[in-house]
Amino acid sequence: MTKDYLGQFLAVQPDTPWGLRNRAMLSLGYDLLARRSELVALTVNDVEFLGDGTLRVLIRRSKADPEAYGRIAFTSKRTGQLITDWLDWRSQDFQPLFNPIYHGHVVDRHLSDTSVKHLIKSAAKVAGLDPCEANDFSGHSMRVGAAQDLLKAGHDTAAIMRAGGWKSINVLTRYLENAECNVWL
Numbered sequence: 001m002t003k004d005y006l007g008q009f010l011a012v013q014p015d016t017p018w019g020l021r022n023r024a025m026l027s028l029g030y031d032l033l034a035r036r037s038e039l040v041a042l043t044v045n046d047v048e049f050l051g052d053g054t055l056r057v058l059i060r061r062s063k064a065d066p067e068a069y070g071r072i073a074f075t076s077k078r079t080g081q082l083i084t085d086w087l088d089w090r091s092q093d094f095q096p097l098f099n100p101i102y103h104g105h106v107v108d109r110h111l112s113d114t115s116v117k118h119l120i121k122s123a124a125k126v127a128g129l130d131p132c133e134a135n136d137f138s139g140h141s142m143r144v145g146a147a148q149d150l151l152k153a154g155h156d157t158a159a160i161m162r163a164g165g166w167k168s169i170n171v172l173t174r175y176l177e178n179a180e181c182n183v184w185l
Helices: 003-011 017-032 036-041 077-090 113-126 131-135 141-152 157-164 169-176
Strands: 047-049 055-059 071-074
Touching: 003 017, 003 113, 003 141, 017 036, 017 055, 017 071, 017 077, 017 113, 017 141, 036 113, 047 077, 055 077, 113 131, 141 157, 141 169, 157 169
Parallel strands: none
Antiparallel strands: 047 055, 055 071
């Protein structure tokens, strides 16, 4: 899910509480190069609002960080605003950052990681993508697309590895193999 697809997927979210949450999740997941498990594990305490409208986010644990050293990531102003909009609507003092919504009310628990996969696939279909193309999107699409966008923007592999929490250049190379650019790895 490159930035072009992200824009399309954000645009098709409805003007409802679900749309508020979904826009915030998609934008944050892309900015953080997040795995879906990392995204749904975030709590309100993991997010710090900065004075410039961006966010500082602590990803406490990941597949590549079983000791839970964590990593810090930063977001765009767009994501900062979308998270603010979601939390303003949600208003309850729940710890999970992203919650299920049942009959228009927030439920005090984390979403499942499969909800991220369903959100991405649904957004691709609603955006009007060819069904074969829409089917290619997965829960990892935010991570892959953001990494490819960073490479196209001229960031080196070490910076991309730090941003996404990769420990192996071999794994990152698989994510970048379809990036259309003239940058040497």
